[in-house]
Amino acid sequence: MIWVLAECDNNGPKAITLEALGAGRLLADPLNLKLCLILVGSNTSACAKNLMRKADRVYSLEDPLLFTYTNEAYNAALAAFLGRQEVRALITPGTSTGRDLGPLLSVSLGMPYSQNTVGLGVSEGAVHIRRRLYGGKLIETVTPATGKGGVIISIMPGAFEEAKDRGTDGEAARAEVVEGLLREEALRIRVKGFAREAAGMDLIEARVIVAGGRGVGSAEGFRLLEGLAALLGGTVGASRSAVDAGWMPHAAQVGQTGKTVAPRLYIACGISGAPQHLAGMTGARHIVAINKDPGAPIFKVADIGIVGDLHTLIPMLIEELKKTKATPIAR
């Protein structure tokens, strides 16, 4: 079976869960295997309901101790369950949770792991995985030597089409947590609470990102970017220089040591285009760069490049967008 690990929030399934299901279908159909979705948590019914038409079978692995994500509890519960199933491939979303859990499950289940996956295919019964290396400078295709076991694949956000409806509901199935496996007193990681670092939309889910770098000049300068992002229905990201300067929180950082994003539109403002920044954003469908230096490397990856001062250009853009009554770019 081809398994997909779901990720949901209070609004329902995250877009990357649908992309992971789309990726799973690329393996399940040619291999003639069932596409099984697995939801983990303490109450997964609302999210499961939203996804019934996207998979052949939808499993809920529930336990009160799975209410909040910890790699320790999720790994233990999933490894015990999947260890008793037939797994040709398990696809995890390329989010911080998916990337945290994937390698752990790989060790627990003794399966190879591939991250940054951007393509999947099957030929002569073998799974082929295309994945990005060195921040996107190389794409390699690998065929995992799985023997009897499977492979764990973490996908890049935005790399796969979202799964289509099957037309009918998939089968609902329960996945039991082995009795006594999770005991509160035995868990070494306990979540005491959450502190929201930054208001705003999740960068990985955002369809429009207006990102700023050192050229923005100050924390106040980012208010201008917020105005543009709000008009386009997007959110604000930042380069590491802007984060290091304390203008934006680390949660907003895009790049090698920040988030990997794949919005429909990425507007880079006052960002030079260092390889470590490009590593996180070249998956965007359209890239617009605003920079006063015509030789800035960001222009090499931009679909549209605007040479000029962002403090003059962004207010002009905002004015024009207001005149055209631009509608926010939907998912």
Ligand SMILES: Cc1cc2nc3c(=O)[nH]c(=O)nc-3n(C[C@H](O)[C@H](O)[C@H](O)COP(=O)(O)OP(=O)(O)OC[C@H]3O[C@@H](n4cnc5c(N)ncnc54)[C@H](O)[C@@H]3O)c2cc1C
């Ligand atoms: C191990 C490692 C990991 C890293 N990880 C990351 C990462 O995850 N993300 C990341 O972003 N960086 C990362 N970096 C840092 C990276 O190498 C660059 O230093 C950083 O991306 C530069 O940020 P910047 O483009 O904002 O600043 P700069 O390189 O200083 O560029 C500022 C740009 O703004 C332009 N500009 C200035 N004023 C204006 C204006 N008024 N209008 C328009 N344009 C203007 C300039 O022409 C310039 O091109 C990492 C570095 C290392 C070594």
